[in-house]
Amino acid sequence: MNKDSLAPPAVPKIGFVSLGCPKALTDSELILTQLSAEGYATSKTFAGADLVIVNTCGFIDDAVKESLDTIGEALAANGRVIVTGCLGAKAGEGGANLVRQMHPSVLAVTGPHATQEVMDAVHLHVPKPHDPFVDLVPAQGIKLTPRHYAYLKISEGCNHRCTFCIIPSLRGDLVSRPVGDVLSEARRLFESGVKELLVVSQDTSAYGVDVKYRTGFWDGRPVKTRMFDLCEQLALLAEPFGAWVRLHYVYPYPHVDAIVPLMAGGGILPYLDVPFQHAHPDVLRRMKRPASGEKNLDRLLRWRELCPEIVVRSTFIAGFPGETEAEFEVLLDFMREAQIDRAGCFAYSPVAGASANDLPGALPAELREERRARFMAVAEQVSADKLQRRIGATMQVLVDAAPALGRKGGVGRSYADAPEIDGCVKLLPPEKASKQLRVGEFTRARIVGTQGHDLLALPV
Numbered sequence: 001m002n003k004d005s006l007a008p009p010a011v012p013k014i015g016f017v018s019l020g021c022p023k024a025l026t027d028s029e030l031i032l033t034q035l036s037a038e039g040y041a042t043s044k045t046f047a048g049a050d051l052v053i054v055n056t057c058g059f060i061d062d063a064v065k066e067s068l069d070t071i072g073e074a075l076a077a078n079g080r081v082i083v084t085g086c087l088g089a090k091a092g093e094g095g096a097n098l099v100r101q102m103h104p105s106v107l108a109v110t111g112p113h114a115t116q117e118v119m120d121a122v123h124l125h126v127p128k129p130h131d132p133f134v135d136l137v138p139a140q141g142i143k144l145t146p147r148h149y150a151y152l153k154i155s156e157g158c159n160h161r162c163t164f165c166i167i168p169s170l171r172g173d174l175v176s177r178p179v180g181d182v183l184s185e186a187r188r189l190f191e192s193g194v195k196e197l198l199v200v201s202q203d204t205s206a207y208g209v210d211v212k213y214r215t216g217f218w219d220g221r222p223v224k225t226r227m228f229d230l231c232e233q234l235a236l237l238a239e240p241f242g243a244w245v246r247l248h249y250v251y252p253y254p255h256v257d258a259i260v261p262l263m264a265g266g267g268i269l270p271y272l273d274v275p276f277q278h279a280h281p282d283v284l285r286r287m288k289r290p291a292s293g294e295k296n297l298d299r300l301l302r303w304r305e306l307c308p309e310i311v312v313r314s315t316f317i318a319g320f321p322g323e324t325e326a327e328f329e330v331l332l333d334f335m336r337e338a339q340i341d342r343a344g345c346f347a348y349s350p351v352a353g354a355s356a357n358d359l360p361g362a363l364p365a366e367l368r369e370e371r372r373a374r375f376m377a378v379a380e381q382v383s384a385d386k387l388q389r390r391i392g393a394t395m396q397v398l399v400d401a402a403p404a405l406g407r408k409g410g411v412g413r414s415y416a417d418a419p420e421i422d423g424c425v426k427l428l429p430p431e432k433a434s435k436q437l438r439v440g441e442f443t444r445a446r447i448v449g450t451q452g453h454d455l456l457a458l459p460v
Contacts, residue, residue, distance in 0.1 A: 015049030020057030148440030235267025279334030319368025406437025
């Protein structure tokens with residue numbers, strides 16, 4: 001008998017690229033988990049893979065270009081490419097699929113949250129192995145984040161129709177995950193060693209609206225499909241693990257006030273990622289945003305009354321069609337008065353398919369960029385002043401990097417810093433020789449200075 005015939009078949013390898021936001025990242029994790037469950041291996045290079053999957057972003061022009069360029073690179077290096085994600089749902093000229101127009105040789109194209117469609121395409125072009133090692137797949141699935149933090153997606157889609165956004169046309173209306181499924185995933189993640197759970201969606205504060213806040217069940221107990229109830233249960237789950245729960249994409253609805261006492265009590269991190277976008281009521285109306293600038297200020301004041309240590313991050317758009325200098329000055333005044341801890345700003349960019357493109361008063365690109373720069377100058381000053389006030393405080397820091405067990409220092413984050421979008425805490429070498437830093441563990445650190453958007457701290 002030929003010895004070669006007894007050799008196990010080669011395990012098919014799939015290359016994978018994940019682009020875009022944390023919601024897309026969780027889609028990627030679902031696909032990778034299914035690939036692993038079926039016995040596929042992943043390839044670190046395009047050339048070494050049997051095919052490549054590219055999970056794309058299609059929201060703004062730069063993201064579209066990055067996605068199309070990545071697809072082109074994968075085709076050049078491998079030739080067998082499956083495209084999924086938001087760009088896959090985007091139409092090009094004449095209503096035809098944009099990806100197919102730009103890269104007609106791709107094997108398949110799907111929209112976002114389409115795990116089964118992607119797997120069907122994989123099976124068609126690279127049949128799955130006969131003996132998948134299902135038992136080797138970890139209970140929490142395959143994650144693309146470091147072991148100590150993970151994103152938890154609680155819903156898909158959005159019910160808002162903001163004029164600058166095409167997300168609903170790409171991802172559909174709001175669909176909330178069953179509360180029992182969400183809590184079960186959260187528990188598996190904590191049990192696997194996750195120390196920070198980042199709750200994401202298109203609109204976290206609308207969780208359960210689509211199912212009229214129906215009562216679900218988890219661990220034999222009734223739990224409403226509602227933001228407050230979900231946060232309450234997540235806080236209880238996190239407590240025995242000493243883990244953090246961080247909320248992203250929270251709209252400033254009145255019912256969010258009920259979450260803030262959970263933050264003051266330590267169950268949920270006192271941190272809210274709130275996409276305000278602007279402050280002038282007329283601009284917000286043109287954007288079709290669900291709140292006014294005045295109400296947003298009142299809401300911020302209320303949150304700070306309930307939890308003085310709360311940190312708020314937000315994003316804004318400068319140069320929206322029709323924005324006057326006076327309207328922009330209102331935005332700058334709001335930033336100064338609201339004292340947003342962490343702020344990002346985009347110069348308005350026309351997105352194909354967005355209704356804002358039809359609004360009168362489009363501003364020149366140079367003016368949009370100039371206003372973005374002016375906004376960021378104000379935002380950075382507010383942030384720098386707030387960071388200065390932390391000098392002398394001792395904070396809990398989650399360690400993200402610690403070469404040589406921290407003997408030369410390390411990098412971590414406080415409750416005020418979400419991964420990849422905020423600043424960090426740069427940890428100095430400990431004064432005590434016995435003090436060690438380990439990635440994924442917490443340490444106490446005394447803030448001794450600032451450096452741009454970051455804090456400098458001495459582990460204690």
